[in-house]
Amino acid sequence: MTSLDFISQVNRSIAMLTDPKLVASDLGLTNCDREPIHIPNAIQAHGVLLTFTQTDLTILQISQNCEALLGRSAAACLGQPLSVLMAPAQITKIESCLNADFENVNPLRLSLQVDGKLQGFEGILHRSNGVVVLEIERLAIAEDPAQSDVRSVSFFDFYKFVKAPIARIQNTQTLAELARQTVTAIRTLTGFDRIMLYRFAEDGSGKVIAEAKSDGLDSLLGLHYPASDIPQQAKELYRLNLLRIIPDASYTPSQLEPQLNPITSEPLDLSLSVLRSVSPMHIEYLANMGVHASMSISLLRDRQLWGLIACHHNSPRQLSYETRTICEFLGQVVSFEVGSKADAEDLDYKLQLQTAQARFIDTIANCLSLRDGFAQNPTDLTAIVGAAGAIFCERGQVNAFGSAPPSESIANLINWIDTQIGEDAVFSTNTLVSEYPPMAPHKDVASGLLALRISQIQKTYLLWFRPEVLQTIDWGGEPNKPVAVSEDGTLQLTPRKSFERWKETVRLKSLPWKACELEAALELRSRIIGIVLQKADELAVLNAELQRSNIELDSFAYVASHDLKEPLRGIHNYSTFLIEDYGDKLGEDGTHKLATLMRLTQRMEDLIESLLHYSRCGRAELQFQSVNLAQLLDNVLNTIEIGHPSINAKFQIPRSLPVVQGDRTQLTELFTNLISNAIKYNDRDPKTIEIGYILPDENRDSVPADLDLDLDRSQTIFYVKDNGIGIRAKHLENIFKIFKRLHPASKYGGGTGAGLTIARKIVERHGGILTVTSTFGEGSTFYFTLGSRS
Structure with a gap:
């Protein structure tokens, strides 16, 4: 940016700040910052100001005091060339400067004839509003040296x-x-x-x-x-x-003649004028x-x-x-x-x-999450910006460190911060209570705030706090601001008349945040984003490797399981032949051992079949379509009732299930597995199973608080609830592991232990989460979402 560009920019700023129609007599409490001090249309009395055209040196404006200082009236000068005021040598000196940088030629030593005497003056040139401005000052303003x-x-x-x-x-x-x-x-x-x-x-x-x-x-x-x-x-x-x-502050202002610049028909901008x-x-x-x-x-x-x-x-x-x-x-x-x-x-x-930040970065770089890193090193977290306390907020979850306001006050505070922070990543104030009154009860810990937005999409914020300092x-x-009452009763602003020492005790303020502290906060944000991106790259590599491994594992499981089924059938069949053909020769003990061998081969075949089913579940291409879950549930319940005509079960459906986007076959298997388990692991009479869902705006009241970390509350949450035997807390995750059974195979109808594993796989392939809450001896509730397509 050149110096002229800078001057133009500042002039535009001044013009925006002021009101050109405002005069001194109109100054009041609300408009003193709008006084157009750059266009007063007057100068101080110790010099003369005149404007002229650069092409022909014609005088366009001149101050009224020109007669007192230069011996020529304003009327005699306006419209005349500069030669009316000065000799040719002086004119030549001015002309030689017009195409130069005025800062390098000012001041000009001028000798002018005033009342028949040659007097010395200083001339200062600059440009304004398309004209050349010449300010002429006498070398002395009084007889007293x-x-x-x-x-x-x-x-x-x-x-x-x-x-x-x-x-x-x-x-x-x-x-x-x-x-x-x-x-x-x-x-x-x-x-x-x-x-x-x-x-x-x-x-x-x-x-x-x-x-x-x-x-x-x-x-x-x-x-x-x-x-x-x-x-x-x-x-x-x-x-x-x-x-x-x-x-001389007691001067009488000298007005410009004419008041408006003839070139622009506006007041002359005197921003650069020394007079x-x-x-x-x-x-x-x-x-x-x-x-x-x-x-x-x-x-x-x-x-x-x-x-x-x-x-x-x-x-x-x-x-x-x-x-x-x-x-x-x-x-x-x-x-x-x-x-x-x-x-x-x-x-x-x-x-x-910087030292505190380096230690802190080393900590979080080796942690699985930002929250873990903050919790491990809260001392350096606050020391990074010289704060007394801090709060980390991610997706509504709040973690406090040091002296900080209560967590329940943070959600509204962050909403307010979003209105202040704009597109910037940082916001600071040392008068938080004055700007955000709800924080008044917490002034002892939160009179100052430095807020850092790490991610707007993830709702990730880091807040630092400082206490009130009297x-x-x-x-x-x-x-x-002192005021006086004018004759018409309005309040007029007046300059202060007393400058005696006046003491004030300031409250509700913290120590101000230094520029280096704001820089440290922004540097921390950059470092955190760098670590997150690095971990994302590492995770992408691991995911790619895991995906490749899963594909290979699925292929291996499919091939191995398919190839194992044939020899197992052979063992089972030959065991049958031995019992039929040689049962009388083997005796009771031999026959019993062969029967056990047949049961074991059947058990192994069931396990292999479950493994094949699980493998196919992960490999099969999903066919997404609109699925009416109400109709699907009717078919599932009919199938279960036909297959178990003697069970005493009551199915409760509070309201008809919605239509979702999903794979009909896999969703049928999902509901079948969950409802079958609710019947199987239930020793009540009658067995009660409730199948329903919770809409997003009902989440807070209807979903247990302990599911906050698992389920996306912006999605519809489905559930299957029973009054069965329940699950102990220590086994809640084990039930989703393949072939993991909590009971002997002979109890509760047997099974391979793959049903819930397959159910979770189906939910995950639909972009959702399957989880469970349970009270041992009273029953269990399985909750699941079906991703953004539902």
Whole structure:
């Protein structure tokens, strides 16, 4: 971005902040930040401002005080060439500068005839609204030399003036020492009664962190000033103009003639003008402080206004352009040093944060989940940003570490954070209670908040908290905006009249979050995302390997099982032949052993058949279609009743089951297995089996809390509930393992122990989860979902 682009950008910002129709008499409590101070249509009285065209040097506008300072009336100058005011040599000097960078040619030494006498002036050029602006200042504003500085500075003089102050400034070690050296150097250079270095806080208020003053003046060191003392549009101008001087605050403004720029028919933008008239509010503010002349030097950090060097004098005081340039140059040096000193002061603390982060990253990198990693190293988790407590929230589940607000308050807090964080990943405040009043009961642990959004889709957040810290602030006068009642009864804003030390106890605030702490939080987010992506890659490789292994295992199981069935049938058949042909010779004991052999071969064939069935379940291509579960359930129950006509079972269906997307054959087997088990492992009379489902908006009331980690509550949950023998808690997962039986084969109707394994496989292939809750001796309930297609 070029300097002209930057200036244009700032001018646009100022225009957006202000209201060009607002005049000083209309200033009130709600609009002081809208005063158009960049287009006052007037200048300070110690100089003349005029605008002219670059092509023919025709004067377009001129200040009304031109007659008093230059001996020509405004009417006599408007529409005339510059030659009406100055000799050809002066015109040539101005013309030679028009195509140059004005910063390199300012100021121009001009000699003008005034009332028949040749007088010396400084000319300063810049462009605004398509015209050239020339500001002409007399080299002195009073007969008293103490009120003016008329030095002319050559390059070598400039070097002499800045060499020693810069050396002292650069040799400082701390920000406080830098500030002290700065105010001392500026006071020595300018002779102002008081020099203050004023640092801005994030809320726009400021504090005097260094002061150099004349004897007899009360000290303002350490005093705070509210953000309203310098409106936002004024701060924008301070950011654009690195130096601003008011030689005599008691001046009478000189209006421009005409009031509107003839080229644009709008007020002339005086953002870059050194003579720009001052807001009446600021003039009254200076008068209330007893200040007759002032100068401010802007201090920037990262192109933002970091602070001001404020210079005050108890009588009018003018400085030459050269002296002001030296001050501006020193201000730029100090701006550079401010950044490096502030970074140096934070360096040790940054190293602590980085060390804590490195330890913490090592911890979570070796854990199965982020939650496990946070739980294993909560000390470093809070130390990463200098917090007292933290909360990790993932998909609504909350884990608290250290001093943190209760978990039940977090869901609404995160909803509020989402409205504040926007597209950014981080949000911070040290006034959480003021911004989010529901946190007031927890101010002792949560007056400050730093929120990090790790994943919006997964609803993953990391919140750090700081407690309330009571602070006593010394203000330079009562900080609230003073008001007066006008004749019509409206409230008018007035500058503060008292600057006596005023103490305030600040509550509901934590220590502010430093920039390095926000950087540490964002760095942690990047590192976490990197670890998650790395684990996802590793998991993808493992899944691919597991899928290949499963395919090979299924193929092996299918082939092996199919090939084993033939010899088993041969053993069974030959055992039958032996009993039939040689039973009388083998005797009772031999016949019994052969019968046992036949039972074992039959048992093995059943196991092999179950293994084949399980293998086919994993290998078969699913045929997804709309399946009416109500009709499917009717068919399943009819089949079971036909196959077990003597059972005394009551089937309860609270409401008709819905239509889902799935494989009809496998869903039939799923319900058959679950209902058959509910009948088989039941010694009640009658046996009661309930088959139903729970819609998403019914989940919280209808599903046991212990299923929170297993089931997706945004899906329909189906269940099969019985009043059977139940399952002990330690066996709940064992029942889903293939061929795992909790009872002897001869008890509860036998079976191979593969039914529930096959049922879970069917559910998983439909993208769902099958789980169980049970009370031993009372019954069991099997819950399952069927994925996003259901």
